[in-house]
Amino acid sequence: MENEHLESRVERQRKSAKKKHPRKKLIITIILSILGLGIVLGGAYAAYVYNMAHKAVNQTYSSTGSGNERANAALLNSKKPFAVLLLGTDTGTNGNFGSNRDRSGLTDSIMLVIVNPEKKATTIVSIPRDIMTSIPGFESSFPQKLNAAYAFKETADSNASLGDGVGTTMKTIEKMFNVPINYYAMVNMSGLGQVVDQLDGIKVASPLTFTFSQDTAEQYGNNLYHFTKGSTTFKYAEDGSNFSTYTSMNGTAALAFSRMRYEDPLGDYGRTLRQRLILQAIIDKAKSNPTKVLNAKFFNTAAKNIATDLTWNDLLTIGSSYLSASDKITSYTVQGESQMYNGVSYQRLTTNQRQAMTNTVRSALGLKSAETGHEFSSTVSSSDIYSVGLADDLYPSSNTKANLKLNNGN
Template sequence: MKKILVRVLLVLLVAALGFGGFVYYMVHNSTSQIYSYNKKTNKSSDDKTTSKQAVTYLLLGTDTGTLGRSYKGRTDTMIVMVINPKSKTTTMVSVPRDTKIDFDDVTIKINAAYSYGSSGTAMEAVEKLLSIKLDGYLLVNMKGLEQLVDAVGGVTVTSPLTFNYDNKSFIKGQSYNLNGSDALKFSRMRYDDPNGDYGRQMRQQQILTGVIGKLKKNPTTVISQKFLDAVGKNVRTDVSLGSVKNLATDYRDAGTTIKSDQLHGTGQNIDGQSYEVMPDSEIARVHSLLQSAIDAK
C-alpha cells in the first residue's frame, strides 16, 4: 500500500512536466504545506535542475496515518528514482523494506532508518547501501492513497493472477476499473502471491501505469483542486518549488519512458529477525543500473 502511494506521487512530477509555469503557479498556491515541517530544501536538486542534469530522488512511504506525528513510523516503501532529461527516461528501483544494512554500527532493516532520525537518515542509509548520491526526498503517508487515485478518476488494470482481498475478487487476465479503495486492495495483497512482496510491487507498478495513462488522457487533472489538495495533505519533501518548476519546464520528455526494477535479495532469519540479505553482486548490479541511468545521454 505504501509503495503505491509513493508511485502516485511520482505521477505528479511526471505529469507536471507537460505544463510548465502554469502548473508551477498552481502547485505553489495549493501545496505550500508540503514544506510544513522541513523548511530547508535541497540545494543539490536546485543546482542540477538549473543546469538540466539528471536528478536522483528517494521516494518514501510511511506506515503512519498522519505526517509530522511524534511517532514517525517506518518507511516501508523506498524507491530510488532517476529523472534524466537527456536520455528522456525516468528509472525507478524499489528497495525492499526488510533489506539488511549495518548503519551507525547497528544491524537494522532499512525501513527503520527513518524512525531512527529523519528523512535525511533514510537517505543516508540508501546512499550507503547503493553507493549513490541522492538529490532529495519525497515522503508520502498511507492516508492519501484513496484520495490520490480518486482524484484522477480511478485507474484501469489487468489482474496478473486470481485472488481475493478484503471482500474484493480479482480474476487473472480480467481488466478492472478501480476507484481508490479497490486500487488499495489490488496493491495490498502479498501472502497469496507466489512472488510475495515482489509480486505486490509489480501490481503497484500497474496502478502507477494506470494513473499515468489517465493523466495523459486528461492532463488537466494534475492542476485540479482535488488532486492538488490530496497532494498537499499527504506529501512532504525537500525538493524546492524552484526545482519543480525546472522539472516542469525542462524535464517533460523524461516522462516519456518509465523503467522499473527491484533490488532482489534472499530471505534469512538472523537473531530472530527476518531480513532480505542483498548479495554484493546484486548491489553492484543496481548501482550500475542507476549510474547508467544518471550518465545516459
C-alpha cells in the same frame, strides 16, 4: 545490544491504535506531471491552476537538513542528472500527514529514480524494504530492516527516536550502495485512495488471482476482495461472504489490490508490480481527464499527503529542462537472498548484487565506476555480527556477475 526489531515494535503500536483507515502500501510519483497538465490549458484557467499548484507545493516542502540545497539547485540549473528517493509510508493523521507533519513510522515502498536529460532516459530501481542493515548512527540497534531507517531521526546527542528520519534513510542507502541521492519525495499511502476516487475509479487487470481482506490482511474477514487473473472486474463482500461484482476500482479497492503481499508467490516483487499497475492506471486516467486533477480538491489532497525537499522552482526547472528524460523509462528491481533471524524474514545482498545496483545507478547518473558500499550500510564488527547469530560473510563475493532484474514492459 539493543536489537529489538523496530518494525515489530512499530507494528504492535500500529495494531493497538483504533484505525479509521486501513494501512496502505503504494508509491505515487505523479506530482511532477501536474505542472505540465496546467500549461496546456492556457489562459486564466492555467493561471488559476498555477497558483493552486504553487500553494500546494509550498505546503509539501520539508528539508532533510542536509545543507545541500544550493548544490542541488545548481545541479538542476546546469541540466545535470539527479537522483530522487521515492518513499511510501504508512503514517499520517486520519489519512494524511496532518498539520503538524507527523511522519513517524516505517517506509513500505522504496524506489530510487535517476533522471538524465543528457541520455534522454529515466531509470527507476525498486529496493526491497526487508534488506538487513545497520543504520548509520544507530549501530546498537543492529540488525534492522531498511524500511526501519525512516523511524530513526538523527539528533544532536545521536539518540534514536521515532520521527521523521528521511535523512537517515537517504544516508543508509547511500552508504550501502555508494551512490549519491539529491532529493526525496514521500507519499502517505492513504492519500492514494482519495486520488483514485477523485478520478471516479480506475480499471486494472490483475496479474494473479487472490483474495484479500482490508481488515485482517488475510484471505478471510470483513471488507473482503477477490481479484481474478487477467480480469479488470473483481468481487467485494463487506461482510466477508456476500459478494458483489464491480467493473472499476474505487480508492479502497485499489489500495487492497496493491497492499497484498504474502499470498503473492513473488512476495514484495509481485506487490511492486501491482503498485506499478495502479500508478500507470492513475496516470492514464489523469491524462484523459485533466480537469479531474487540476482542481482545489486534488491539490489539497496532494498537500496533505506528499512531503519533499523539491522546491517550486526546482519543479519548474525540471518541467522545462528535463522533459527529454521521459523518452525512455527503464525499471529495475534489486533482488537479494532470504534469511530468517529471530523469526523475522530479511533480505541480504551479496557483494555482487550490491555492485550491480551501484553500477546501474552510477551509470544512469553519468558517474565513473566505483566499488559498492558496505553490506550493512554502517560498519559492524565481526563480533557484533556473530553475537546476534549471523555469519560475517554469508554470501561471499565470487567471479559470477549479478544483474538487477529488468522489469517487463519498460
